[in-house]
Amino acid sequence: MQYTQFFAQFVHIIEVGATHGGYVFLFIISIVEAIPFIGSFVPGHTAVIISGFLARVGVFNLYYVITLASLGAVIGDMIGFYMGRRYGMRLIDRLKPYLFIKDEHIAKTKAMVTKHTGKALILGRFNPITRPLMPFIVGTSDSDIVRFWIFNMIGGILWASASVLLGYVFGLGYHAAAGIFGRMLLIATLVIILIVWGYHFVNVRFHIFRKYELFALGLNLISLWALAKTIGDAWASASFMANFDIAMNIFMNDHAPQIAIAFSKFIGIVANVPVIIAFGGVVAVVLAFRRYWRESVLFVLSLASTGFVLGLMKEFFLRVRPDNALVYLSDPSFPSGHSAIAAALFVIVAYCLAFRISNVHYRETAIALCVLVVFSIGVSRLIINVHWASDVVAGWSLGVFCATASILLVRYVGALLVPKSARVV
Numbered sequence: 001m002q003y004t005q006f007f008a009q010f011v012h013i014i015e016v017g018a019t020h021g022g023y024v025f026l027f028i029i030s031i032v033e034a035i036p037f038i039g040s041f042v043p044g045h046t047a048v049i050i051s052g053f054l055a056r057v058g059v060f061n062l063y064y065v066i067t068l069a070s071l072g073a074v075i076g077d078m079i080g081f082y083m084g085r086r087y088g089m090r091l092i093d094r095l096k097p098y099l100f101i102k103d104e105h106i107a108k109t110k111a112m113v114t115k116h117t118g119k120a121l122i123l124g125r126f127n128p129i130t131r132p133l134m135p136f137i138v139g140t141s142d143s144d145i146v147r148f149w150i151f152n153m154i155g156g157i158l159w160a161s162a163s164v165l166l167g168y169v170f171g172l173g174y175h176a177a178a179g180i181f182g183r184m185l186l187i188a189t190l191v192i193i194l195i196v197w198g199y200h201f202v203n204v205r206f207h208i209f210r211k212y213e214l215f216a217l218g219l220n221l222i223s224l225w226a227l228a229k230t231i232g233d234a235w236a237s238a239s240f241m242a243n244f245d246i247a248m249n250i251f252m253n254d255h256a257p258q259i260a261i262a263f264s265k266f267i268g269i270v271a272n273v274p275v276i277i278a279f280g281g282v283v284a285v286v287l288a289f290r291r292y293w294r295e296s297v298l299f300v301l302s303l304a305s306t307g308f309v310l311g312l313m314k315e316f317f318l319r320v321r322p323d324n325a326l327v328y329l330s331d332p333s334f335p336s337g338h339s340a341i342a343a344a345l346f347v348i349v350a351y352c353l354a355f356r357i358s359n360v361h362y363r364e365t366a367i368a369l370c371v372l373v374v375f376s377i378g379v380s381r382l383i384i385n386v387h388w389a390s391d392v393v394a395g396w397s398l399g400v401f402c403a404t405a406s407i408l409l410v411r412y413v414g415a416l417l418v419p420k421s422a423r424v425v
Contacts, residue, residue: 022054026065027072030044030048030068030072031073031076033047033132035076035132036136045163048069048167051164052065052164052168053168055167055168056169065164066161070156070161072160073156073157073159074157076135077134080132080135081139082139083136084136084138084139084140085140086139121135121138121151122155122158123155125155126159213407216404220404220405220408223404226394227398230390230393230397231313231394234317234334248382248388249322252384253324253385263380265327265384267338267380271338272337272338273310273338273341276345277307279345281300284297284300287299298406298407298410301406301410306398306399309398309402310337313398314334315332319388320333321386322387333391334394335394336394336395336396337395339374339378339395339399340395340399341399342378343403345403346370346371346374347370348403354367
């Protein structure tokens with residue numbers, strides 16, 4: 001009962017924050033997204049579209065969302081305009097090496113302003129490249145301030161309204177699609193689309209991801225889909241994996257050899273959640289001491305995010321462990337903590353080794369060993385029947401998702417903090 005009450009309170013806090021704080025966040029991100037230089041790194045357009053979707057499903061008020069997004073866009077453009085008037089093109093020339101600003105972007109924006117200022121302010125708002133630069137470039141020119149205000153308001157209101165309504169229209173088919181494909185899979189599909197779009201958006205602009213980050217992206221999407229599938233199954237009244245769970249449990253109960261059982265019990269002790277987290281923490285400290293800051297942050301972020309989500313899921317689902325478990329454990333079964341934490345740790349280990357080991361055979365062997373360790377830890381939980389098979393699949397999926405998301409996030413943030421001239425690709 002205490003787990004259910006805790007999660008109910010947590011969900012209530014999230015709902016209150018989304019309902020009230022969400023409007024503030026939308027307003028702020030609409031402003032920041034239009035500010036020159038800073039706006040290139042803020043996914044404000046995506047946030048505005050999502051707010052329209054949330055308005056359709058009842059989280060936000062549609063009229064409030066359109067009003068705040070429009071007001072934020074107009075204010076952001078106003079800030080950009082006056083920055084252009086105050087500092088001129090010399091500010092862009094000074095910041096170009098650090099903010100991924102390309103000469104062709106500036107040239108394209110200038111051409112639009114020179115040809116027709118009004119159209120430039122309105123149409124430039126709908127172009128993600130020119131949007132944060134257009135008001136600034138107009139400010140550096142001799143454009144009339146009254147004309148700027150008129151077209152700025154028209155462009156901001158049209159852009160915000162169109163973006164919000166795009167998300168709203170998309171939300172019209174949400175409930176019907178959720179009834180066909182399942183709510184969790186539909187949400188996962190939307191998140192996958194956003195992740196792929198974000199990866200493409202960042203890489204086209206900044207060119208910071210390497211081939212191993214592309215592989216991490218693929219694992220991230222696959223693990224997210226698998227995690228959504230297992231969560232939807234655990235949430236549903238009729239489980240699609242119930243027969244497989246039972247069959248695997250019976251098979252391990254009847255056919256697992258004693259040596260495998262003994263070894264699985266040993267793995268359960270030496271590779272439990274506290275031990276793996278402690279080991280990852282020690283590795284992170286050692287890496288930080290040797291000034292490998294990025295790798296250190298990866299270990300901490302991956303394990304911390306996995307552990308946090310793992311605790312929430314266990315307290316929410318409260319799935320009972322198999323009756324024939326060979327080891328007594330009192331915490332809920334779904335998802336497998338051993339599997340999740342092991343996957344989170346060894347995905348980061350494999351990623352770090354991938355670009356540290358130059359010999360291709362040694363590198364592939366090291367990665368294969370990481371995969372084998374994660375697989376063995378998950379299977380060991382089935383051998384001693386302390387988890388259902390779906391628990392282990394969900395644990396693997398959760399760990400891989402958090403680890404690969406950490407890789408992409410740290411790579412992106414790290415690239416923004418390092419000047420282009422000093423960056424190592």
